[in-house]
Amino acid sequence: MSNxxxxxxxxxxxxxxxxVSAVDRLTPLVYDELRRLARIHMRKERPxxxxxxxxxxxxxxxxxxxxxxxxxxxRAHFFAVSARIMRRILVDGARARAxxxxxxxxxxxxxxTAVDLDQLPAITSDLGPQLCALDDALEALARxxxxxxxxxxxxxxxxxxxxxxxHVLDISPxxxxxxxxxxxxxxxxxxxx
Numbered sequence: 001m002s003n004x005x006x007x008x009x010x011x012x013x014x015x016x017x018x019x020v021s022a023v024d025r026l027t028p029l030v031y032d033e034l035r036r037l038a039r040i041h042m043r044k045e046r047p048x049x050x051x052x053x054x055x056x057x058x059x060x061x062x063x064x065x066x067x068x069x070x071x072x073x074x075r076a077h078f079f080a081v082s083a084r085i086m087r088r089i090l091v092d093g094a095r096a097r098a099x100x101x102x103x104x105x106x107x108x109x110x111x112x113t114a115v116d117l118d119q120l121p122a123i124t125s126d127l128g129p130q131l132c133a134l135d136d137a138l139e140a141l142a143r144x145x146x147x148x149x150x151x152x153x154x155x156x157x158x159x160x161x162x163x164x165x166x167h168v169l170d171i172s173p174x175x176x177x178x179x180x181x182x183x184x185x186x187x188x189x190x191x192x193x
Contacts, residue, residue, distance in 0.1 A: 004029060005075045012072035023065060030075075034061065034082055040159040041086050060085045076160070076168040080150075083158030091135045098129060130191070137190040141183060148183040151176055 008029050014022035038056040063085050064078075072078055142149035147169060154165045155176075166176045 008075040008078065012074070012078055016070055016072045030078065031057070033079060037079065037083055037086060037159055041090055041157070056086055056089060059089055076164055080154050080158055080160065080168045084153055087153065087157040091132060095132055098132065133191055134187065137187050140190065141186060148179045151179040152183045152187070155180060
């Protein structure tokens with residue numbers, strides 16, 4: 001574990017134990033990585049999206065700071081939760097925009113559409129409803145198999161590597177890859193309905 005990683009973990013633990021000043025110490029250590037995660041999410045957005053990378057980071061960080069009594073395990077756990085929060089912010093925004101259109105504008109995904117998570121469009125692009133459908137399918141997967149849903153969350157939305165995902169979930173890289181393949185197949189089948 002690098003010095004920065006150990007330091008992040010130390011301040012996360014202090015924050016989880018109620019030390020208010022820990023957030024001030026933590027912020028400069030995690031800000032650049034949060035921006036990297038936000039850029040990953042924003043690359044999937046349509047050009048001219050009203051939410052900018054910095055605003056996404058700030059909104060996510062505000063939600064993180066509001067989280068009470070989180071038992072932060074380490075740096076990887078923090079960034080996994082951060083990625084999930086960013087996903088929620090963007091999907092909630094896409095759902096809100098869709099509901100403003102006539103009838104919500106959300107249509108079922110065509111039967112012939114097979115979804116490849118690596119080729120998924122932006123959350124707010126013309127295929128934004130497809131990503132809302134992905135979010136619904138991912139929630140259904142989480143009810144059936146929470147770990148596989150977490151693997152998708154961490155890898156696709158969080159941008160974590162196989163090794164980082166394994167570390168967060170305390171599973172081997174081989175298990176991460178197996179869960180990733182099975183979850184992608186299950187989600188593709190669900191979205192093709």
